[in-house]
Amino acid sequence: MDLWFSEVHTPDVKLSLRTAKQLYAGKSEWQDIEVLDTPAFGKILILNGHVLFSDADDFVYNEMTVHVPMAVHPNPKKVLVIGGGDGGVAQVLTLYPELEQIDIVEPDEMLVEVCREYFPDFAAGLDDPRVTIYYQNGLRFLRNCEDDYDIIINDATDPFGHTEGLFTKEFYGNSYRALKEDGIMIYQHGSPFFDEDESACRSMHRKVNQAFPISRVYQAHIPTSPAGYWLFGFASKKYHPVKDFDKEGWKKRQLFTEYYTANLHVGAFMLPKYVEDILEEEEGKKWVVY
Incomplete structure (x- = not known):
């Protein structure tokens, strides 16, 4: 059967x-x-x-979450990952030798242990000596941070349950404060295709756009996501994700990837018209990539 x-x-x-x-x-x-x-x-x-x-499609999510900000920020040293108990994002971050500190804030210790047992390739990133895991609530952790991190990655994907606080105006404001003067925040923007999910996308973009001077959105094809389509948010105090993209610098790294490329980096910010319409309505102005 x-x-x-x-x-x-x-x-x-x-x-x-x-x-x-x-x-x-x-x-x-x-x-x-x-x-x-x-x-x-x-x-x-x-x-x-x-x-x-x-197993089949997590490489898309992890690569697009990490490589996009790392290819834009000129000198990242400290990264904070909110969530990330599976280790997938950490595993990609550890490919960058210039990173000195990778902090993972994950409240669920059981989740980490399950991932260590059943997804050891992803969880191996958690064992890098630069990685420290804090078993705490992400919002609470951020309240005690100021001018600490070059990049913050919100690895929580769903705005409900115990992660609901990671999609609030307070969270984005605290993230802004926790970043250094040229810091970047990456967050999960959801899938906008179905009406039920569109409202969450609108709410997230509205809050982030109010908190950061630069707020752009990029996309990826992830088969197990709703409609197979996923959006990521790029929020920054200083750097623009396309104008400040160091294409040649990233190519020189010669990192192995399965999804992300230098050309895709730029193309990922070219959104479908219906997504642009959503973002324009929330910003109250025409959506411009550059």
Whole structure:
């Protein structure tokens, strides 16, 4: 008998994956955690019934989250990752030898241990000597930071449950304060295709646009995301993600990637018209990439 996992995206739309077997199921203080083995996507991590990532497509998310700001900031030394307990973002960050400090703030210790067991390639990034894990609430951690980080990455993907506070005006304001004078924040902007998700995208962009002088949005194709389409937010005190992109400098690194390229960096900020319309309405002015 076939076993299927389904994630509800709207009352009329589900993502369904045939499942070979359930590898893990548990409940932490913060959330329900499940690991499934699937023929199409390999192992997938599910939190509270929602796919967080899969073996097959997590490289897209991790590369686009990390390489975009790292290719723009001219001299990053300290990075803060809010969330990131799976280690995927940390693993990509550790490819950059100039980074001296990578702080991970993840409240759910059980999630980290599950990922270490079932996703060891991703979680290996957590063992780098530059990485420190703080098992704390991200918003609370930020309240005690000021002028500390070159880059902040909000690795929380869903604005509900225990991560709801990571999508508030207070969070973005505290992130601004925690960044150095030329700091960059990357955050998850969601998937705008379905009406149910569009309102969350609007709310996030409105809040960030009020907090940062530079606020741009870029995109990626992630098959297990709603509609297979995901947006990221790039918020900065000084650097523009396209104008200040060091294309030649990034190429010289010769880092191995599966998704991100120098050409894609620029193209990712060229958004579909319906997404531009959403952003224009929230900003009250014409959307201009450059």
